[in-house]
Amino acid sequence: xxxxxxxxxxxxxxxxxxxxxxxxxxxxxxxxxxxxxxxxxxxxxxxxxxxxxxxxxxxxxxxxxxxxxxxxxxxxxxxxxxxxxxxxxxxxxxxxxxxxxxxxxxxxxxxxxxxxxxxxxxxxxxxxxxxxxxxxxxxxxxxxxxxxxxxxxxxxxxxxxxxxxxxxxxxxxxxxxxxxxxxxxxxxxxxxxxxxxxxxxxxxxxxxxxxxxxxxxxxxxxxxxxxxxxxxxxxxxxxxxxxxxxxxxxxxxxxxxxxxxxxxxxxxxxxxxxxxxxxxxxxxxxxxxxxxxxxxxxxxxxxxxxxxxxxxxxxxxxxxxxxxxxxxxxxxxxxxxxxxxxxxxxxxxxxxxxxxxxxxxxxxxxxxxxxxxxxxxxxxxxxxxxxxxxxxxxxxxxxxxxxxxxxxxxxxxxxxxxxxxxxxxxxxxx
Ligand SMILES: Nc1ncnc2c1ncn2[C@@H]1O[C@H](COP(=O)(O)OP(=O)(O)O)[C@@H](O)[C@H]1O
Ligand SMILES: [Mg+2]
Numbered sequence: 114x115x116x117x118x119x120x121x122x123x124x125x126x127x128x129x130x131x132x133x134x135x136x137x138x139x140x141x142x143x144x145x146x147x148x149x150x151x152x153x154x155x156x157x158x159x160x161x162x163x164x165x166x167x168x169x170x171x172x173x174x175x176x177x178x179x180x181x182x183x184x185x186x187x188x189x190x191x192x193x194x195x196x197x198x199x200x201x202x203x204x205x206x207x208x209x210x211x212x213x214x215x216x217x218x219x220x221x222x223x224x225x226x227x228x229x230x231x232x233x234x235x236x237x238x239x240x241x242x243x244x245x246x247x248x249x250x251x252x253x254x255x256x257x258x259x260x261x262x263x264x265x266x267x268x269x270x271x272x273x274x275x276x277x278x279x280x281x282x283x284x285x286x287x288x289x290x291x292x293x294x295x296x297x298x299x300x301x302x303x304x305x306x307x308x309x310x311x312x313x314x315x316x317x318x319x320x321x322x323x324x325x326x327x328x329x330x331x332x333x334x335x336x337x338x339x340x341x342x343x344x345x346x347x348x349x350x351x352x353x354x355x356x357x358x359x360x361x362x363x364x365x366x367x368x369x370x371x372x373x374x375x376x377x378x379x380x381x382x383x384x385x386x387x388x389x390x391x392x393x394x395x396x397x398x399x400x401x402x403x404x405x406x407x408x409x410x411x412x413x414x415x416x417x418x419x420x421x422x423x424x425x426x427x428x429x430x431x432x433x434x435x436x437x438x439x440x441x442x443x444x445x446x447x448x449x450x451x452x453x454x455x456x457x458x459x460x461x462x463x464x465x466x467x468x469x470x471x472x473x474x475x476x477x478x479x480x481x482x483x484x485x486x487x488x489x490x491x492x493x494x495x496x497x498x499x500x501x502x503x504x505x506x507x508x509x510x511x512x513x514x515x516x517x518x519x520x521x522x523x524x525x526x527x528x529x530x531x532x533x534x535x536x537x538x539x540x541x542x543x
Contacts, residue, residue: 132350133388133395139348140381142374145192150344153337154186157330161194164326165301168209168267169201174301176288176323178275180309181330182479183415184372187305188273190330195269195303202267209267210236217274217418222283226253229270233257237264254286254295261290261298268300275304276311277418281318288323307415309477332371338363341373342380349384349395358383358395365404370479378407408502412510415478419471421516422463426471427480428511428520429454431504435526436533441484441499444469458519472498480507 131137138144151158164177179187195211202209212232219225230243230253239260243253261268270287272278287300304315304325312327333341342359362383366376382403383395392399416424429451433442442450448465455462463471476483476498483496500507508523521529 130350131388132393133353133384134348135350136348137381137384139345140377140384142377145189145196146344148193151186151189151193152340152344153333154190154330157186157190157328158194160328161190161303162198164328165194165198165269165303168269168299168301169198169205169207171202171205171207171266171299173299174267174269176302176304176325177328178304178306178312178315178325179328179330180306180312182332182370182372183307183411184370184374184376185330185332186373187307187330188271191271191273191303191305195271198269207267208265209269210265211269211271212236213271213273215273217277220277221279223250223253225272225278225283226250226257229253230256230260233260233265233268239264258290258295261296261300265298267298269303270300271303271305273305274307274418276306276308276314281315281323284319284323288319292322307478308474310474333367333373334371335363335367338367338371338373338376342376345377345380348380353384353387353393353395355394355396357397358400361397361400365400372411375407375411378410379403382406405503405506408506409510409513412480412502412506413513415480416510419474421460421514422467423471423474424511424514424517425451425454425458425460426468427475427507428517430472430481430498431500431507431511432521432526434500434504435508435523436530441497443495443497444472445495447472447498454520457521458517469496472496 134140139146161177161179165174168174179191181187192211192213195213199209199211210233212229214225214228216225219228227243227245231245233239234241234243234256237260239256241256241259243256284302284304287302290296290300291298302323302325339359342362346354346359359380362376362379366372366379379400380403383399386399386402387393387395390399412427416427426447430442430447432454433446433450434440444465448468451468452462462468472481472483475481479501481498482501483498485494486497487494505523508526511517512520512522
């Protein structure tokens with residue numbers, strides 16, 4: 114495209130067109146694509162609509178909890194359906210609004226209530242000032258009830274990554290608000306979690322007043338990932354994507370996780386790499402490199418919510434695989450390595466059962482796979498853990514946590530592995 118923009122007032126220093134990206138924002142995670150670009154989630158969209166749709170007719174919505182692995186469209190579908198419900202409600206003259214909270218950032222009751230209050234203020238003519246600090250949860254609740262009661266018939270509250278929320282009091286307050294006479298406004302909560310175990314925690318923490326339905330989102334297959342990415346090719350300048358680029362990205366992302374976020378991230382990262390190298394086309398090589406970076410990012414993200422012991426547990430399994438000769442290890446073996454790693458990193462170790470729980474958690478997140486092995490009738494069965502992903506990625510992701518600097522790097526582990534091959538020695542870190 115020859116587009117002489119000399120009149121546009123852009124500083125010539127920045128006037129050069131990006132050689133790779135045309136609309137990079139299409140590749141941002143928070144980007145909500147238009148309806149016709151949402152792939153393979155018709156059933157999920159309908160299910161969410163069924164739970165919350167009553168608000169459109171000024172009737173009470175259900176609460177709903179959405180579970181599913183990362184990158185399965187939970188946040189996207191929730192925002193999409195909630196926004197459509199708001200629009201439909203407005204055309205029925207029902208005052209409805211949507212509040213989206215990312216609980217990985219707003220992770221305490223005070224933060225959540227503050228954010229709900231300030232968002233509601235933005236969405237309504239409410240004039241009272243809401244202090245950002247120095248006040249407690251009670252005051253934020255009061256603003257919330259006042260705004261809801263004065264201006265709104267219903268509110269749809271999306272609590273994304275709800276498992277990061279330190280306590281569930283806010284859920285209880287919201288679900289009891291009407292019967293406690295705080296407000297007449299209907300409140301529908303859409304809670305989202307990557308962790309299925311959160312179901313049990315939730316049941317322990319809340320009572321029946323937070324009645325809710327549950328939905329489960331499943332990973333995408335390669336064809337769906339291909340279509341999701343094809344719908345975003347206009348993020349790139351013409352000719353930048355080769356014929357097989359999207360196929361390769363989709364195949365890489367589908368192979369392990371069916372994660373749309375990862376597929377898009379690979380595409381974006383490959384574009385960045387091409388740009389940095391001054392290349393005008395994205396090659397298979399860029400994509401393979403981008404896949405490594407995306408995988409490390411993904412692991413970092415998955416482990417970021419957990420305790421340091423989740424990282425130590427993963428690292429221990431990865432280091433066993435790198436330095437040893439087996440693909441999978443028992444809980445006991447991982448635990449022994451883990452205790453050594455805790456020593457090195459300066460952390461007190463948890464019990465073997467505590468470590469087992471960490472491993473179970475990682476198995477749910479899809480980072481590891483644990484299979485029961487029959488050890489014969491006399492020995493009973495035990496679990497063997499293997500990594501779903503490349504151990505190098507785990508080690509590199511864990512090393513991004515500065516508090517774990519003392520652990521051997523990937524290169525160190527490889528060296529140890531070579532030494533062991535020669536001397537068949539089995540200890541590490543001594
Ligand atoms: N069905 C889909 N169609 C188009 N884009 C999708 C679809 N599902 C997910 N995406 C995109 O993939 C990324 C991750 O989706 P997201 O909804 O954040 O997943 P989750 O909340 O389950 O982790 C986002 O950029 C989103 O726009
Ligand atoms: Mg999400």
